[in-house]
Amino acid sequence: MLSQDSLKQIDKELTKYPPEQNRSAIMAALRIAQVEHGWLSNELIKYVANYLNIPPVQALEVATFYSMYNIEPVGKYKLVVCTNLPCALSGGVNAANYLKNKLGINFGETTSDGKYTLKEGECMGVCGDAPVIIVNNHSLCSHMSIEAIEKKLMELQ
Amino acid sequence: MIELELDGKIINAASGSTILEVAIKEGKYIPHFCYHKKLSIAANCRMCLVEVEKSPKPLPACATPVTQGMKVHTCSKIAVEAQKGVMEFLLINHPLDCPICDQGGECQLQDIAVGYGSSASRYTEEKRAVTNKDLGPLVTTEMTRCIHCSRCVRFTDEIAGYQELGMGYRNNHVEIMPFIGKTVDSELSGNIIDICPVGALTSKPFRNQYRSWELSRRKSVSAHDGLGSNLAVQVDKYHRVVRVLPLENEELNECWISDRDRFSYEGLYHEDRITSPMIKQDNKWVNVDWETAIAYAAKSINGVKTDHGADAIGVLAGANSTTEELYLLQKLMRKLGVYSIDYRLNQADFTLDGKQHGASYLGGKQTDLLKSKSILVIGSILREEQPLLAAKIRKAVKSGAQLNLINVINEDVLCHVTNQIVCDPREFAYIVAQLVKATGTHSDIDLSNVSLSESATSLVNSIKDGGYIVLGEIAKMQPNYAELLMLVDVLAKNIGGKFGVLSGKANEIGADLAGFVPHKTEFNHKAKNFGMNARQMLENGKKAYVLLNTELECDAYNSNLALNALTLANTVIVMSPYVNEQMRSYADVILPITPFTETAGSFINFEGTWQKFNGVTKPLGDSKPAWKVLRVLANTLSVDGFEQNSIEDVRKELIALNDIAGYLNNSMDISKMVIKKPDLSNLIRIGLQSMYNVDSITRRAKSLQETKQAKIPTLMISSGLADSLKINALSNIQAKQLGFGRKFDIAISDTLPNTVVMLAVNNDTCGFGGRFEVIELNTYLGNYK
Amino acid sequence: MAIYTSGVIFAGVDTADKDCWKLESYIKRGGYSALDKILNSGMTQEQIIAELKSSGLRGRGGAGFPTGLKWSFMPRALDGQKYIVCNSDEGEPGTFKDKDILEFNPHSLIEGMIIAGFTIGASVGYNYIHGEIFEVYERFEEALAEAKKAGYLGKNILNKNFDFDLFAHHGYGAYICGEETALLESLEGKKGQPRFKPPFPASFGLYGKPTTINNTESLAAVPFIINDGGQAFQDKGIINSGGTKLFSVSGHVNRPGNYEVPLGMPFAKLLELAGGMRDGKKIKAVIPGGSSAPVLPGDVMMQCDMDYDSIAKAGSMLGSGAVIIMNEDVCMVKALERLAYFYHEESCGQCTPCREGTGWLYEIIHRIEHGEGRLGDLELLDNIGNQMAGRTICALADAAVFPVRSFTKHFRHEFEYHIEHKKCLVNHKWC
Ligand SMILES: Cc1cc2nc3c(=O)[nH]c(=O)nc-3n(C[C@H](O)[C@H](O)[C@H](O)COP(=O)(O)O)c2cc1C
Numbered sequence A: 001m002l003s004q005d006s007l008k009q010i011d012k013e014l015t016k017y018p019p020e021q022n023r024s025a026i027m028a029a030l031r032i033a034q035v036e037h038g039w040l041s042n043e044l045i046k047y048v049a050n051y052l053n054i055p056p057v058q059a060l061e062v063a064t065f066y067s068m069y070n071i072e073p074v075g076k077y078k079l080v081v082c083t084n085l086p087c088a089l090s091g092g093v094n095a096a097n098y099l100k101n102k103l104g105i106n107f108g109e110t111t112s113d114g115k116y117t118l119k120e121g122e123c124m125g126v127c128g129d130a131p132v133i134i135v136n137n138h139s140l141c142s143h144m145s146i147e148a149i150e151k152k153l154m155e156l157q
Numbered sequence B: 001m002i003e004l005e006l007d008g009k010i011i012n013a014a015s016g017s018t019i020l021e022v023a024i025k026e027g028k029y030i031p032h033f034c035y036h037k038k039l040s041i042a043a044n045c046r047m048c049l050v051e052v053e054k055s056p057k058p059l060p061a062c063a064t065p066v067t068q069g070m071k072v073h074t075c076s077k078i079a080v081e082a083q084k085g086v087m088e089f090l091l092i093n094h095p096l097d098c099p100i101c102d103q104g105g106e107c108q109l110q111d112i113a114v115g116y117g118s119s120a121s122r123y124t125e126e127k128r129a130v131t132n133k134d135l136g137p138l139v140t141t142e143m144t145r146c147i148h149c150s151r152c153v154r155f156t157d158e159i160a161g162y163q164e165l166g167m168g169y170r171n172n173h174v175e176i177m178p179f180i181g182k183t184v185d186s187e188l189s190g191n192i193i194d195i196c197p198v199g200a201l202t203s204k205p206f207r208n209q210y211r212s213w214e215l216s217r218r219k220s221v222s223a224h225d226g227l228g229s230n231l232a233v234q235v236d237k238y239h240r241v242v243r244v245l246p247l248e249n250e251e252l253n254e255c256w257i258s259d260r261d262r263f264s265y266e267g268l269y270h271e272d273r274i275t276s277p278m279i280k281q282d283n284k285w286v287n288v289d290w291e292t293a294i295a296y297a298a299k300s301i302n303g304v305k306t307d308h309g310a311d312a313i314g315v316l317a318g319a320n321s322t323t324e325e326l327y328l329l330q331k332l333m334r335k336l337g338v339y340s341i342d343y344r345l346n347q348a349d350f351t352l353d354g355k356q357h358g359a360s361y362l363g364g365k366q367t368d369l370l371k372s373k374s375i376l377v378i379g380s381i382l383r384e385e386q387p388l389l390a391a392k393i394r395k396a397v398k399s400g401a402q403l404n405l406i407n408v409i410n411e412d413v414l415c416h417v418t419n420q421i422v423c424d425p426r427e428f429a430y431i432v433a434q435l436v437k438a439t440g441t442h443s444d445i446d447l448s449n450v451s452l453s454e455s456a457t458s459l460v461n462s463i464k465d466g467g468y469i470v471l472g473e474i475a476k477m478q479p480n481y482a483e484l485l486m487l488v489d490v491l492a493k494n495i496g497g498k499f500g501v502l503s504g505k506a507n508e509i510g511a512d513l514a515g516f517v518p519h520k521t522e523f524n525h526k527a528k529n530f531g532m533n534a535r536q537m538l539e540n541g542k543k544a545y546v547l548l549n550t551e552l553e554c555d556a557y558n559s560n561l562a563l564n565a566l567t568l569a570n571t572v573i574v575m576s577p578y579v580n581e582q583m584r585s586y587a588d589v590i591l592p593i594t595p596f597t598e599t600a601g602s603f604i605n606f607e608g609t610w611q612k613f614n615g616v617t618k619p620l621g622d623s624k625p626a627w628k629v630l631r632v633l634a635n636t637l638s639v640d641g642f643e644q645n646s647i648e649d650v651r652k653e654l655i656a657l658n659d660i661a662g663y664l665n666n667s668m669d670i671s672k673m674v675i676k677k678p679d680l681s682n683l684i685r686i687g688l689q690s691m692y693n694v695d696s697i698t699r700r701a702k703s704l705q706e707t708k709q710a711k712i713p714t715l716m717i718s719s720g721l722a723d724s725l726k727i728n729a730l731s732n733i734q735a736k737q738l739g740f741g742r743k744f745d746i747a748i749s750d751t752l753p754n755t756v757v758m759l760a761v762n763n764d765t766c767g768f769g770g771r772f773e774v775i776e777l778n779t780y781l782g783n784y785k
Numbered sequence C: 001m002a003i004y005t006s007g008v009i010f011a012g013v014d015t016a017d018k019d020c021w022k023l024e025s026y027i028k029r030g031g032y033s034a035l036d037k038i039l040n041s042g043m044t045q046e047q048i049i050a051e052l053k054s055s056g057l058r059g060r061g062g063a064g065f066p067t068g069l070k071w072s073f074m075p076r077a078l079d080g081q082k083y084i085v086c087n088s089d090e091g092e093p094g095t096f097k098d099k100d101i102l103e104f105n106p107h108s109l110i111e112g113m114i115i116a117g118f119t120i121g122a123s124v125g126y127n128y129i130h131g132e133i134f135e136v137y138e139r140f141e142e143a144l145a146e147a148k149k150a151g152y153l154g155k156n157i158l159n160k161n162f163d164f165d166l167f168a169h170h171g172y173g174a175y176i177c178g179e180e181t182a183l184l185e186s187l188e189g190k191k192g193q194p195r196f197k198p199p200f201p202a203s204f205g206l207y208g209k210p211t212t213i214n215n216t217e218s219l220a221a222v223p224f225i226i227n228d229g230g231q232a233f234q235d236k237g238i239i240n241s242g243g244t245k246l247f248s249v250s251g252h253v254n255r256p257g258n259y260e261v262p263l264g265m266p267f268a269k270l271l272e273l274a275g276g277m278r279d280g281k282k283i284k285a286v287i288p289g290g291s292s293a294p295v296l297p298g299d300v301m302m303q304c305d306m307d308y309d310s311i312a313k314a315g316s317m318l319g320s321g322a323v324i325i326m327n328e329d330v331c332m333v334k335a336l337e338r339l340a341y342f343y344h345e346e347s348c349g350q351c352t353p354c355r356e357g358t359g360w361l362y363e364i365i366h367r368i369e370h371g372e373g374r375l376g377d378l379e380l381l382d383n384i385g386n387q388m389a390g391r392t393i394c395a396l397a398d399a400a401v402f403p404v405r406s407f408t409k410h411f412r413h414e415f416e417y418h419i420e421h422k423k424c425l426v427n428h429k430w431c
């Protein structure tokens, strides 16, 4: 289910931990699998668990516990906006509202063309650069004023 | 030792123990949910909060170690307030409909909540609802009731050996769940029902039938494996067993039982149960009264004896019969001059009869086995044969013991295995011979043709300093068992270790010491007259058979021989709780005896513990305990020595068993042997049995038959063998033994060696030959269906 | 944008230089000289610990536990595997300092961790990095590769018969993994559910082995302390609050960002550094130590100094050094509602009081904010809080309760107004 490249990345993660501690690599392995497939289906979770030789339910626990794993399909771009208090004080909520209006969706929803999914985020540890939006988990965009959001949306086609 | 004060009382406690452990020892109750003495400490429910002086906040008793001078208050204002607070939190999302909950009346949450006299709820928001999960045929869920104590999760991980349940999500959305689409398939799964403190996990077969307070609770002993788990059997007002729970016995089953012990009871009331004596007249079965039936049986026995001599009678019994039954039956038969008596129905090799120095047993107590640094198990599918012992071995492995396996299939015992040799069973003895050669010599054993393999060398390294060797059912069924056992004896001496055998059935040692073998009478006395053993009795065709507690066509080593012999006999007298189609055709009289739940009796488990029990309920219909039937039969036959009026009277004759240790002995005379590499050119059958087909009760237990374990494929070969025979999963295959063949679907598995054919023992293979004898496979073109 | 002044970690770091994080740049600033000093001058583990103790460095992760003392707890003479773990799972709302260390000066942390490994006898270390800053994680991996290539990591470091390996572990979205034992569980590939203590990580940590866990900022300060001596560090601050500290200033100020300043600096001065109040609005409330610290009214805060004791005396805590500043337009009910939602969302779910309590608190505050508050709700909040605080495995439950208690205490009239009038007392504007 995973490309050679993904498997190689997982193998590399495995070298970080003692040989009998494969389980430690589950977070990275699920992340890598998610990057390739966009989301973690049950089959994919099971596949990753088997690859690391751990009970699938342990992988499921991890996939459902950490908020950045997509256990349901998401749009091409998953936009997560931090609305926690420090961000809210510097435009986080405004940015989120703007996106809701602009995309015509609420938190937790995906646009009908399957392009954007909007999520509410908790503190991302970059409150000084608010408003912040994370695109597909790995690309953090800070100082997201209305203009910056517009520009970003243009890029994300 | 540490001195502390618990609710004003000065107490000495072992250092390292927790407040809760100390309190329990003192008989003091501290409410708790997540704590379970056999599981790791989670300390997450927070119900057990107590006040500890000098601590700024209440502490969880389950996880707080006691310290010198500690002052603990378990029911002070602070403690009770903390506990009440937790209780309120637990209840805000818990349904308050105890009257319709299956756990009602035996719910820890309910008990504790009542204790706190909880007032009207301050929680006015909507309660959380959680979807139920399909955990399989044995366990029902009602997940909205779950209080997230995580006991079930820890059980599957820590005791059952494989985490099948998890706690998914986080915050108040946490949910206990199996992997999506998976059920809980552990052979110990039922224990999660017991440890669930609320009604979230309950018994599927038992569900919605009874309230616990309507049931009476009686002690019993399991009849389904050699461990002898103690049971608390629950009986309804109609005298039917409706639920089986573990009865705690720290030495044996701790607080667990296997699913087989728990759910077999469903087989007790299967439609095959017979409740009235029956005799065959003009090829038709008619129900008769006991007097008629017994007179008929007595007449048949006398008839055969007069016409053909007592030698023409063979007596066979299942080793899940009680010691008392077996003792009386052999006594009666020997008094009649019948000496062909045996319980070893599935054994093939009897050459050691007369050479062993006592009854074979585990070779020590379970603790001796579990304490040893290295264990070698030969020929046992541990999790199926001895589910709880397997769990204990896993625990031993976790704390450092090495486990080595030699077996015919690659079993996943769910723990680290140091060496695992999967081989053709014909190689067992040869491999052990290699281990013998690597560790020493023996004057009577010629090992010159034995050469050491790499796997054997590696295994020797694990066991060489006093390993403990155990032989299981598969080893005991081998046609060269004697050779194997002698080699194991020598090996154990070479390495300064111990060895033992596992009883697959509940009462093998009881049967042995009751004299239910052809070469010994009770308590190891050498028989004056040797009769035939189980195999000879079938090979040599007796005129009459007396069967106790067995469906011989399923239980015998060689079903084909058994069916032939029984069919050709003049008379077959069956004492059995059940009847089946085959039995109807070969039997002449069937006496409905009771299963272990309806009679007093005793079993001796694999370590030699003699456990007595009473019937937990009245005999069903007109059936009777076998010991009573035998007594009346003996009286009818005018045999003396059968005046026993109670089970106690029978046990008086067995009083020697109180000093059982003196009769247990695994040593033997070693005969001269030349060990050669086995010839594996023929395919051999591996006649395995599903773990839920091991006795008449179990194979009729409905829910167990729906589990994954019950559904083992009938015919299975390795992919290597399939390739060389050009067979695939779609091929039409006929398996054939002794000219008896049948077609089967084929399963392919890499857990098997390449020279064997797994042909299971089940209804479809009734009539096939020996369980570990040569077998042929033929392919057919076209579709036979 | 962040401004760094007189600090120790960012001294000489030009954040405008896109290569400032690189090994070359770090060495130019005198990097890895502390490691060199230890390995070449034969400084013993005891001496290093003594130096740390004299520095007055207190854990920068929030609890403020003296770092030297923590290191001394490790059974360093004991054979067998031990671990040093860095907590870069910065997720406490308002805190964003560790991210800047990783982004602009990662080698200071790497050097600090190597020294820590040497001191506590650990041959392997892990840095657990917050999930949402993936690019920073990738940069840290690059920095590790640089250090390895240069011989600062791996076998036989600086030919001094000392082995140390360091790896980065990427989190994936769970605030609770900032709690040190949850972090260990997460490193082991499990859900981040805190462990009950005792046993403490120093005896039973990662994979059951003795482990020391420190915050990024604590570890990154170590090279300075070794180079310049503990006293020099202590002297930068005041008694009981030695050294400089990174303050993450957020909210209604003109220049949100990180300020590495001497401990003991008056809050008013810090506010001034951050450019003062945005749009000249009035300061209403300050959370001085991350969202888990009790909120203080603006005027109280203006009298405080930024050190452990002064803030504690005012009824809050210095925590992680995240200073969240709110102006007069903020509705305190709404602000608290958002925080309550956060703690509910992030509760790991294992302890009954936290799992059920955080949800219940949020539901009540949400109700009040939406005009459905009832008489008695404030008492109920207080009561539920009492049933949670101090009764759980980790401090998240306490962290959830502190804001509730302090908001309803200092701004009680706003809550009462909400309940009574079903609407806001202030004309709420987030910004
Ligand atoms: C809920 C919770 C969240 C925490 N989050 C963090 C965090 O993000 N970063 C951190 O360094 N410490 C965090 N801590 C504190 C750690 O548990 C631990 O005390 C700290 O990492 C120790 O490092 P130090 O001694 O260097 O401060 C948190 C604690 C709790 C209870």
Ligand code: SF4
Residues within 6 Å of the ligand: C176, C193, C194, C346, C347, C348, C349, C350, C351, C352, C354, C355, C392, C393, C394, C395, C396, C397
């Ligand atoms: S207090 Fe909350 S977050 Fe901490 S361990 Fe308990 S449930 Fe988890």
Ligand code: FES
Residues within 6 Å of the ligand: B031, B032, B033, B034, B035, B042, B043, B044, B045, B046, B047, B048, B049, B060, B061, B062, B063
């Ligand atoms: S029994 Fe102690 S916390 Fe659950």
